[in-house]
Amino acid sequence: MIGHYVRRFFTSLSRRPPSPEDEQWVASIAPAPELALFTRLSNTDRRHLIHSARVMEHALGPDDDPVWVRVSLLHDVGKFDAGLGVFGRVTTTVLATVIGDARVRGWASRTGWRGRVGLYQTHDEIGAAQIRAAGGTEAAAVWSELHHHPERFASSSIPMSVLRRLDAADH
Ligand SMILES: [Fe+2]
Numbered sequence: 001m002i003g004h005y006v007r008r009f010f011t012s013l014s015r016r017p018p019s020p021e022d023e024q025w026v027a028s029i030a031p032a033p034e035l036a037l038f039t040r041l042s043n044t045d046r047r048h049l050i051h052s053a054r055v056m057e058h059a060l061g062p063d064d065d066p067v068w069v070r071v072s073l074l075h076d077v078g079k080f081d082a083g084l085g086v087f088g089r090v091t092t093t094v095l096a097t098v099i100g101d102a103r104v105r106g107w108a109s110r111t112g113w114r115g116r117v118g119l120y121q122t123h124d125e126i127g128a129a130q131i132r133a134a135g136g137t138e139a140a141a142v143w144s145e146l147h148h149h150p151e152r153f154a155s156s157s158i159p160m161s162v163l164r165r166l167d168a169a170d171h
């Protein structure tokens with residue numbers, strides 16, 4: 001478990017852009033409004049989302065809807081608004097653990113650094129609203145909203161077998 005976080009932390013320090021092949025692949029699967037939400041993200045976030053989508057693609061069987069690949073690709077697009085780097089993100093996660101998720105989310109309407117921390121913590125809801133506003137896939141909005149709330153999986157419109165694969169791909 002700790003090993004996972006340590007690995008993820010060092011992966012997130014790399015600012016290397018995704019490969020041109022990966023960027024072309026994204027452009028070939030995402031419709032224009034969804035691609036626009038993706039393209040504005042940092043190299044680190046694009047790499048993470050491409051990785052998730054690739055893992056999801058491999059996890060799909062011949063009878064599964066290919067839309068789940070795009071659903072996986074878009075789950076963190078709401079991170080754009082906070083504009084936080086890796087250390088601000090780590091601080092946000094620590095704060096949410098110490099003082100509670102709800103309180104940190106409540107900072108989203110504030111200005112300054114606290115506001116950015118609040119926006120980062122709220123990236124799931126922000127991303128969902130942006131996907132809907134752009135006319136993107138509704139299932140992608142649902143997964144964005146849900147991806148940090150496993151306790152809500154059972155009441156979701158997305159089948160549990162798909163949710164498990166989406167969740168596993170987000171690592
Ligand atoms: Fe997320």
Ligand SMILES: [Fe+2]
Pocket residue numbers: 048075076170
């Ligand atoms: Fe993620």
